[in-house]
Amino acid sequence: MSRTPHHPTREQIELPMVLDCLSDPIRLAIVYQLAQQERVSSELCCGDFNGLSGKSNLTYHFAKLRECGLMLTRVAGTNRFMRLRREDLDARFPGLLDAVISSAARDADRLQLVAECEVVKAE
Amino acid sequence: MSRTPHHPTREQIELPMVLDCLSDPIRLAIVYQLAQQERVSSELCCGDFNGLSGKSNLTYHFAKLRECGLMLTRVAGTNRFMRLRREDLDARFPGLLDAVISSAARDADRLQLVAECEVVKAE
DNA sequence: TCAATAGTTCAATAAACGTTGAACATAGGG
DNA sequence: CCCTATGTTCAACGTTTATTGAACTATTGA
Numbered sequence: 001m002s003r004t005p006h007h008p009t010r011e012q013i014e015l016p017m018v019l020d021c022l023s024d025p026i027r028l029a030i031v032y033q034l035a036q037q038e039r040v041s042s043e044l045c046c047g048d049f050n051g052l053s054g055k056s057n058l059t060y061h062f063a064k065l066r067e068c069g070l071m072l073t074r075v076a077g078t079n080r081f082m083r084l085r086r087e088d089l090d091a092r093f094p095g096l097l098d099a100v101i102s103s104a105a106r107d108a109d110r111l112q113l114v115a116e117c118e119v120v121k122a123e
Numbered sequence: 124m125s126r127t128p129h130h131p132t133r134e135q136i137e138l139p140m141v142l143d144c145l146s147d148p149i150r151l152a153i154v155y156q157l158a159q160q161e162r163v164s165s166e167l168c169c170g171d172f173n174g175l176s177g178k179s180n181l182t183y184h185f186a187k188l189r190e191c192g193l194m195l196t197r198v199a200g201t202n203r204f205m206r207l208r209r210e211d212l213d214a215r216f217p218g219l220l221d222a223v224i225s226s227a228a229r230d231a232d233r234l235q236l237v238a239e240c241e242v243v244k245a246e
Numbered sequence: 247t248c249a250a251t252a253g254t255t256c257a258a259t260a261a262a263c264g265t266t267g268a269a270c271a272t273a274g275g276g
Numbered sequence: 277c278c279c280t281a282t283g284t285t286c287a288a289c290g291t292t293t294a295t296t297g298a299a300c301t302a303t304t305g306a
Contacts, residue, residue, distance in 0.1 A: 014230075014233070015223075015226050015230055015234065016145075016148055016234075017146075019142050019143075019145045019146035019151075019223070020143065022139075022142045023142035023143035023146055024139065024293095024294080028138070028139060028142075045253095046252070046253060047253085054295080054296070054297085056253090056254075056255080056256095056295085056296075056297075056298095057294075057295055057296075058253090059253065059254055060294075060295080077252090077302090077303055077304070078251065078253070078302065078303045078304065079252065079303095080252085080253070092226070092229075093222065093226035093229075094225070094226070095218055095221070095222040095225075096222040096223065096226055098218070099216065099217070099218040099219040099221075099222045100219065102217070102218075103215070103217070103219055104138060106215075106216075107137075107138055110137070111138065111139075147263095168283090169282070169283060170281090170283085176264095177265080177266070177267085178282085178283065178284085179266075179267075179283090179284075180265055180266075181283090182283065182284055182285085183263095183264075184264090185283095186284095200272090200273055200274070200282090201272060201273045201274070201281065201282045201283070202273095202282065202283085203283070
């Protein structure tokens with residue numbers, strides 16, 4: 001069925017929505033994991049986050065992240081590949097994403113974030 | 124009645140709570156206004172925000188901002204003077220507050236934030 | 247072609263949220 | 277001493293939120 005799901009344009013990205021999206025622990029963990037993945041310039045798909053919650057709940061959080069402009073979803077067969085909208089976010093809110101991610105990294109224990117090595121999949 | 128209201132310690136300040144607090148447009152406007160006031164190193168009291176909402180609703184938002192560690196309230200007579208917890212926030216989440224405030228400033232129109240000159244009270 | 251895989255949709259639920267107004271508390275100035 | 281100004285508390289409300297499980301769709305590989 002569904003072609004490419006809806007994404008807001010860069011200009012449509014709103015600060016309060018982005019902050020609200022990042023304020024949920026599960027979504028923050030997703031964003032953090034996507035940020036780690038940026039370093040090896042590959043994408044992650046839904047299944048890579050199964051540790052965080054159930055599938056239907058993740059679908060809900062992915063939709064929020066997409067609709068507020070934090071991430072981009074690309075449909076490929078039965079998979080949906082996701083990555084951060086790094087360029088758009090840095091253009092709209094310079095330094096914000098990095099500050100959030102490095103703050104999250106400092107509190108990784110408290111936030112129960114996965115360690116880096118666990119994120120990058122072995123291939 | 125109430126002596127100094129409760130504030131979390133620096134270490135108790137949590138990233139998701141801070142982001143959630145900043146995601147509300149009224150609270151973001153309050154924080155923005157407090158940030159402008161930092162420049163003249165003075166404080167603001169509740170009444171200075173009456174343009175944003177009704178008094179009891181502001182009390183509610185002030186409590187949220189206090190409890191999540193974003194601001195400090197000092198009781199003086201019948202007034203409550205407030206300021207950002209700049210040092211604590213910069214220590215816990217380096218760059219975050221500045222990124223949020225400058226992002227808000229860029230979107231001042233959209234977010235309906237008061238202009239700088241209106242914030243600093245004439246004396 | 248069939249079965250397994252990957253993910254979505256939908257309805258239901260409980261909790262948290264933002265907003266309002268009325269009643270209350272407290273301090274300071276005439 | 278009272279009156280006013282400043283701000284809080286409380287209950288009520290309608291809305292939005294996160295979470296769950298069951299049913300569903302669609303693609304792929306054997």
